[in-house]
Amino acid sequence: MRSLRREPPLNPDVLEEAAEWLMRLSDNGLSDNERAEWERWKVSSPERDRAWSRAQLLQSKLGGLPSSLAMSALDRPSNPERRAALGKLALLLAVIPAGWGSWKLVESGRWSSDYRTAVGQRRELTLADGSRITLNTDTAMDVLFDGQQRLIHLREGEILVQTAPDTASVPRPFLVITRQGRMQALGTRFTVRELGPRTQLAVLExxxxxxxxxxxxxEPLIVNAGQRTDFSSQTFGALTAAGRYVGAWAQGMLMADKMRLADFVAELARYRRGFVRCDPAIADLRVSGAFPISDTQRTLNMLVQTYPVLATGHLNGYWVTLSPA
Incomplete structure (x- = not known):
């Protein structure tokens, strides 16, 4: 079997065509002429052949089209819900084989974490001891308070923690754990982000x-106010200055100070369903300013109005490419 991960990205228009055919076939309503058109479409180009291979893989993994998409296939092509479902399906085809598991999780609604945020959502919590935690986009965590400890298990994503003094008769340590390690708060305010095989920590107080x-x-590493580091399960990264804008996301802002456009786009994409791509020709363009993460479309508009950048949308806005203006 060929490796889909090593192939170049497919054209979003082709992905949308494959999603359209997949939805139409799920309805079993193709006429003989339409079925012949579909057969011609599949062999008309190598890209379309690749896209349809992904569609077949998706069907085999899910055991058929997800129910919410199958119902949308019955709607008229101009129906907004059907168009949105088509965009979601095209996105799944773009990330197959990794993406299908995420779809199954969304479809079933089975979330094992105590607290979770969706893409683009933020959530503020006050815990039983008075400590406050803000969850950033696409974050999941568990909370365990007992007689020995106050424990936060960050499964994925990013949190901002403001600890409160423990009122228990025997003060309990406040701990945050990730797959990479354990962090003990020493009367503090800090952010933790799990990013792939490493955890990023920045201490504000x-x-x-x-x-x-x-x-x-x-030996354990002490990270003081104004410092940040990252670490794997085996090694610590360097201690560096935390920077002025750590935790700005908790106020709904993405702050940039001469940030590479490619890096800016990678951050913005965390808050937006779908894909945002940056043309390598403008990857090193420097961006500065305060941008709202609760309205990513507004942020894209601000970029286009301020910098020599063109934003092109595909798949009903689920796929955006930034290119030179």
Whole structure:
């Protein structure tokens, strides 16, 4: 079987065509002429052949078209709900094989975490001890308070923590754990983000003690206010300055100070369903300013109005490409 991950990205228009055919076939309503048209479409170009291979893989993984999309296939082509469903299906085809599992999770609604935010959502919590936590976009965490500890398990995403003094008769440590290690708050305010195989920590007030998950021989690292670091389960990264804009997302802002456009786009994409791509020709363009993360379309409009950038949308806005103006 050929590796889909190593192939170049498919044209979003072709993905939308494949999604359209998949939805139409799920209705079993093709006439003989339409079926012949579909057969001609599949072999008309290598890209369309690749796109249809992904459609077949999606069907085999899910055991058929997801129910919400199958119902949309019955609607008229101009129906807004059907168009939105078509865009979601095209996105799944873009990320197959990894993306199908995420769709199954969304479809079933089975979330095992105590607290979770969707893409683009933020949530503020006050815990039983008075500590406050803000969850950033696409974040999941568990909370366990008992007689020995106050524990936050960050499964994925990013949080801003403001600890409160423990009122228990025997004060309990406030801990945040990720797959990479354990962080103990020392009367503090800090952010934690799990990013792939590493955890990023930035301390705004107080200090945080960090222990690695799989290397207990290394001495714990104390990260003080104004510092940041990242770490894997085995090693610590360097201590650096936290920067002025750490935690700005909690106020709904993406702050940029001469940030590379490619890096800016990667951050913005966290808050937007779909894909945002940056043409390599403008990847090094420097961007500065305050941009709202609760309205990513407005942010894209601000970029176009301020910088020599053109934003082109596909798949009903689910796929956006930034290119030179």
């Amino acid at each position: 107080g200090a945080v003690k960090v222990e690695l998950a799989e290397n207990r021989q290394t």
